[in-house]
Every structure is written in C-alpha cells, then in structure tokens.
Amino acid sequence: MSDEAPDRDEGTGQAVPAVSGNEAHLQSILDSVPDAMIVIDEAGRIISFSSAAERMFGFSEAELIGENVSTLMPSPDRERHDMYLKRYLVTGERRIIGIGRVTTARRRDGTTFPIELSVGEAHIGSRRIYTGFIRDLTERQRTELRLHDLQDALTHVSRVTAMGTLATSIAHELNQPLTAIANYVQTASEMLADPSAENIALIREALDECAAQSIRAGQIVRRLRDFISRGETERQIVALPRLVNEASALAFVGTGSRSVEFEVRIDPSAELLLVDRIQIQQVLLNLIRNAVEAMETSPFKRLELSSSRIHDGHVQVTVADSGPGLAPQVAAQLFQPFMTTKAAGMGLGLSICRTIVEAHGGKIWAEPSSLGGTAFHFTLPEAEIHADE
Structure with a gap:
C-alpha cells in the first residue's frame, strides 16, 4: 500500500483518487507495445490511437480522433466496414471479433501492407467499444x-x-x-x-x-x-474477398511492395465461388507477386484487382499493373512451361496457374492494361446459392 495521502478537492475538501500516476503508467505500457492498438466506438469512429499505430500508419492520433477507422483500410473493406459493423450489431455473428484474421491495411501514403488483426469487444456502461491490435507482418517476418x-x-x-x-x-x-x-x-x-x-x-x-x-x-x-x-480438387463455396485478402497479404510479405498502390474492386453481386481455396490462392499469389516484381523499376507503381460476373455462371478476375508490359513474342508463349522473363525464373508459375484455372473449367489470358502494364484475366465458376438453402 502507498503511504501517500490522497489529494483533497479545494472546493469540497473531499478526497480525490490518485489516478494520474496509474494512467501515466498504463500509457507508458501502451506506448512500449510493438503492436498497434486502435479503439473505436459502435459507429466505427476512432477514440484512441496508440504510438505504435502512429508509427505504423503515418498518422498522428490528433488527426484521426473522431475519424472512421475505414480510413486505414484499402478497398473493398474501406467501403464496406460500416456495413460489417452494423451487421454484427444486428446479428451478433462474429467474423473477426475474438477470432482474428490476416488481411491488409493502408498507410497514410496510400500504400498497402499485410497485417494480422485481432479485435476485442468491451462494454463501458451503455457504450460498446472495440479494440483492435494490429501486427505488421512485413516487420514480423523480416x-x-x-x-x-x-x-x-x-x-x-x-x-x-x-x-x-x-x-x-x-x-x-x-x-x-x-x-x-x-x-x-x-x-x-x-x-x-x-x-x-x-x-x-x-x-x-x-x-x-x-x-x-x-x-x-x-x-x-x-x-x-x-x-x-491427376488428383481431385476439393471445391467448396468461398468468398472472393477473403481469397484476395489472404493471398495479397501473403504476396506482399518479403516483396518491395511498400510503394505500391493497391486497389481492390470486387463485384458485390458475384462474391461466392465454387473453387479449391488453396489452389486459387496460389493463382492470385503468383499473379500479384509477378505484378509487384514487374513494377520494381517503374516510377509509378499501381496494382488493381477487380472482378465482374460474366456469362454462363462464371466470374472474371483481373490483376492489372502499371509495369513495363510484355513484348508480343513473350505474350504469345506466356503460359507455356519454362517460358520466363526472369533471370532466375523457371517459367512454371504461369503454366501452373493455367493448369489450375483450366481444371476449374475456366480460362486465363493476358493483355495490355489501362495502367500501361499487363492485365491478367482468369475466369472461375460462380457458386449457385438457392433461396431455400
């Protein structure tokens, strides 16, 4: 027990709890935690932003207090976060809270990086707050x-x-x-x-x-x-945003992706696919890493991943970059085994991608992108969800 006497309020003469020392101690602990900590309210507004979060995202706490936490998210999570939060408040279904996941975040300069996100929930009186702990996977895996x-x-x-x-x-x-x-x-x-x-x-x-x-x-x-x-694929209904989040987080680890602007645009009407999750993640992983490597010497580095529904129950996914593009003679043989433009490459990555996509009943091809580089397109079967299911 402390021997110090409690302070007295000058107006009432009543004892005032000596909490300032405890608060300073708690703050020093939070400031030394390497993981970023962000606290938001029920509306998604930021009410606390730790020192580690300031270093990680490039914002100061003063700049973000009262702002929506979606500011720190890339598309499509940025546009959908409020909907996710409202759905949880209505249904109570936990998809991240108490579970955690690997996803991506967005720095002040617009670059995207992989993170491990853990979210906790607490009730303070009638208020409900959420505390997110964020670990930068690029730092952890260095x-x-x-x-x-x-x-x-x-x-x-x-x-x-x-x-x-x-x-x-x-x-x-x-x-x-x-x-x-x-x-x-x-x-x-x-x-x-x-x-x-x-x-x-x-x-x-x-x-x-x-x-x-x-x-x-x-x-x-x-x-x-x-x-x-030979070998049967284990196909299941998988959400495309989840595939993209996990694959992009893995793709950005250990690559020169800090200066890459990464934007995702997923068609909300065609999110569910009937695929082998691991195999399609491998396709996305290969295409994203190839795009990042292709833009290594480009002054402007932008990567766009988009999707749209097409005919006959398929979804088309596109990975486009702002790299130097492909020479016509290379593009004609791009998916052949042992065809590579990399000095140390074996030329099997895109061939494997084609094998996986075609095994799912889709097709894959490449063409010049509107960003000035190359756009890889591939199609996958959409999951059929019946109203009575």
Missing part, C-alpha cells in the same frame, strides 16, 4: 526471410531434381518408339533404291509400323501428362 530464401533454394533443387527424373522417365519411355520409327524410315529409304513390287509392299509395311509407333509415343506423352495432373 527475420524469417533468410529461412524463406533457404526454403526457396531447397524448393528450386527439389523441382530441378523432379524435372530431371521426369525428363529421364520421358526419354526412357519414348526411346523405344522413336528408335523403331528411325529404323523403319531408314530401311524404307534404302529399299526405295529398288522399287520392285515386293519392296514397295515392305515399304508400306514399314510406314504402317512408323504410324503405329508414333501413336504409341503420343499415348506415352498423354499418360505422363495425366499422371502429372
């Missing part, structure tokens, strides 16, 4: 980048080894029919020197064998292709 680099190197070796094994398998399988074709053709060519009726018959027989062996070679290639692509 120490993990060396491990990621090692993992990438190991993955590269693994892929090269697998490709070597596959190449050896293909060579072994195809060697016999190709050797047979070469022998038959050489024999037929030599027999043409004496075009007797008997030799012509043998030549026809040799050419028939060539055709048979070429068919066998084609069957070997198809069998290997089916073996590589």
